[in-house]
Amino acid sequence: MGSTFSGIELGKRSIMANTDAITTAGHNISNANTEGYSRQRVQIKEFDPLYKPDLERLERPGLIGQGVDVQSINRIRDELLDERIVAQANQESYWDTRSKYYTMIEQIYNEPDDISVRSNMDKFWEAWQELSINPESKAARQAVVTRAETLTDSIKQRWEALAGVGNLIDGDIEATVKQVNSYARQIADCNAEIVRSRAMGDNPNDLLDRRDLLVDKLSKLINISTDQRDSDEFMVHVGGRVIVQGNIAREIDLVPRFDDTGYSKLVWKDTGNDAVFNGGTLGALVELRDVDVRNEIQTLNTMTMNFADLVNDVHRNAVGANKVTGLDFFTQHSFVENAHGNFDRNGDGELDTSYIFRFTGTNALDMQQQVGIEGVMRFSGSTGEVQVPYFHTDTVETVIARINDSTSEVKAYLDKNNHLVLKATTAQDVENPDFVIRHVEDSGYFLAGYSGILAGTGEAGAYDFAQADAVNALASGSQYAVSPVYNPSAYIEVNQAIRNDVMSVAAGYMDAAGTAPTGDGRAAVEIAAIRNTSVMVGGMKTFDDYFADTVTNVGLKGEQAETNLLSQNAIMDDLRNLRDSISGVNIDEELAEIMKFQHGYNAAAKFITVWDSLIDTVINRLGV
Known part of the structure; x- marks a missing residue:
């Protein structure tokens, strides 16, 4: 009983x-x-x-x-739903970060019309047009100088604004890296506590909640996934690499990148290998700093560098009212003082690199003439050498267009004397310097004999910047210019000699007697004509194309970020509401x-x- x-x-x-x-x-x-x-x-x-x-x-x-x-x-708790939220959260924070910063970038380009770079450049061209009509006028020369100073100030202000956004992003990257490392350590500590609790037969619900919360927070910063191999080993992965395994957490470190920005790159602290993130706040910040803002600054530098170079090319060959000639209108700062552009790139005390921005051939070319020769040109590109072929029936215009349409970081055009000019663009890879021609080679004779840039053909006659005195590969009589200091848009200014005496502004060309003819405004006309001439190096052909393209590009990317953010918000709201209904x-x-x-x-x-x-x-x- x-x-x-x-x-x-x-x-x-x-x-x-x-x-x-x-x-x-x-x-x-x-x-x-x-x-x-x-x-x-x-x-x-x-x-x-x-x-x-x-x-x-x-x-x-x-x-x-x-x-x-x-x-x-x-x-x-629904573990499958948790995994979906963790996998999706990085996209929401990625687009949120991009949307926030593109709002700031858009504000930089939304300048009032009377102080914008474009309106100031329009006034600059108009001043030269006025000088071409009144080449003897001191007031017209003063207008050119004053409007040039206003233009250079607005360019520098835009560079400062873009660089300021880049510095702000860089500070956010440092703070976000600290957060990622902190969350990874806390998740590892939670793993250790959970293992100990389960070993005693307990069910550590509150610890599990805390770990899931930390994983949620980490998933907003970087693109992670989780893996529970057994009850004792919880793992967090990012891009195929383990960041947390049990009670062990890996850390991200910041190391100097040794480029003109002074920024750092992300590496894994234990191995020193690059740490790459394709989503989350950190992934968006790195992309914004190293791609978006960098591209905006590079585009501004490209416009500034070529604008100053083209104006100077005309001005130094013209003569002012005071009979002074040979003056650059804008001051340019060479990257090195060495006339051959020789530079010690690795810092070992030996000159090992040539920093050259522009080559100019010796022979005058006709844009519509067939070249009558064939071969393959090789230029430096973002991912290695880029091949550009040419054929017997190609015209000079066709060959130049093929160079400019390629993915090479060298562009071409004919100058006012119809000589072929090769110029370096900005470099896509942060490890490569901007405005430096790195490699030029021709298996045939278009660059060697036809245009008069290279002294020889094939690999033996190639120009390669990875050596001192690389300009020895150029044809005798060809001209070249040393690369500028980083970020020309940060320091562009009117030549001090011209500011001291506005009569040095050149409006015409010397005659046979070595004097400027009265009423000669040919040089002023040529400079004013640069505005609509297809001489812009890069993806845009004219300066007006530059302004239209940059504003459109920023607006479209800002719209893309906002649209994708709204989409991701809707997706995440549904997932979070579903989780709240369950948990x-x-x-x-x-x-x-x-x-x-x-x-x-x-x-x-x-x-x-x-x-x-x-x-x-x-x-x-x-x-x-």
Whole structure:
């Protein structure tokens, strides 16, 4: 027969189970507003009945139960949904970051018309046009100088604004790297605590919630995925690399990049290998700094460098009203003082590189003339050498267009004397210098004999910048210019000699007697004509194309970021709402649970009271 006091034990178990359920519901309500908290539920099961097969018992179906028992307290969580949220969150933060910074970049280009770079450049061209009409006028020369100064100031202001955004992004990268390292360490620490707790037979719900919250936060910063190999090893991956494995966390470090920006690059601290992130806040920041803002600055530098170079090319060959000639209108700062552009790039004390910006051939060419020769030219590009073929039937114009349409970082055009000019553009790879021609080679004679740039053909006659005195490969009589200091848009200014004496502004050309003819405004006309001449180096052909393209490009990228952000917000809102419906705390539901288990507690207490009365009857009242 069953124990006389078994009912007391049965009632006690019921009270304890209902107490645990009420306490758990209270814990849920207390944490209803706790970030990352998942509601918990008590898993209740019937207690094992007393049963011994070797003892005699009545032949009846079923066993007398022994009450209830709390099996575990589990959190309500959909792990597959969690993985979807972690995988998707980096895209939302990626587009959010891009949208925020493109709003700032757009503000730089949304200048009032009267102070914008474009309006100031238009006024600059107009001043030269006015000078061409009145070449003897001092007032017209003063207008040219004043408007040139206003233009250079606006260019420098735009560079400062873009560089300021780049510096702001760089500061955010440093802060975000610290956050990533901190979250990775905290996840590893949580892993260690969870393993210890499970080893003792516990179910660490709150620790699991904290780890999931940290993973959610980390997923907004970088593109991660998670992997639970077993109950003791939780892993976090990024781009195929492990960043957290169990209680071990890898860190990201910042090391100098040794370029003109002074920025750092991301590496893994333990290996020194580059750390690359394709999503999240950190991925967006690195892309904004090293691609978007860098491209905007490079485009501005390209416009500035070629603008100054083209104006100077005309001006130095013309003569001012004071009979001074040979003056550059804009001051240009060479990267090195060495006339051959020789530079010690690796810092070992030996000149090992040639920094040359422009080659000019010796022979005058006709744009519509067929070249009558064939071969393959090779130029430096972003991913190596770029091949540009030419054929017998190609015209000079066709060959030049083929060079400019290629992916090479060397562009071509004919100058005012119809000589072929090769110029370096900005470099896509941050490891390569801007405005430096790195390689020029021709298997035939277009560059060697036809245009008069190279002295020889083939690999033996190639120009390669990775050596001192590389200009020795150029044809005798060809001209070249040393590369400028980094970021010409940051320091462009009108020549001090011209500012001191505006009569030095050249409007015409010398005659046979060595003087400027009265009323000669040919040089001023040529400079004014640069505005609409297809001489722009890079993707744009004219200066007007530059302004139209940059504003359009920034606007479209800002629109793209905003549109994708709205799309990602909608996706993430649906996923988070679904998770909240599963794991979130509903106050009304928890109150209903408390009332339900309160009734169970009261019933169990009543049961114990009744059982106590029965025992009292048996012990104290039987036999009286």
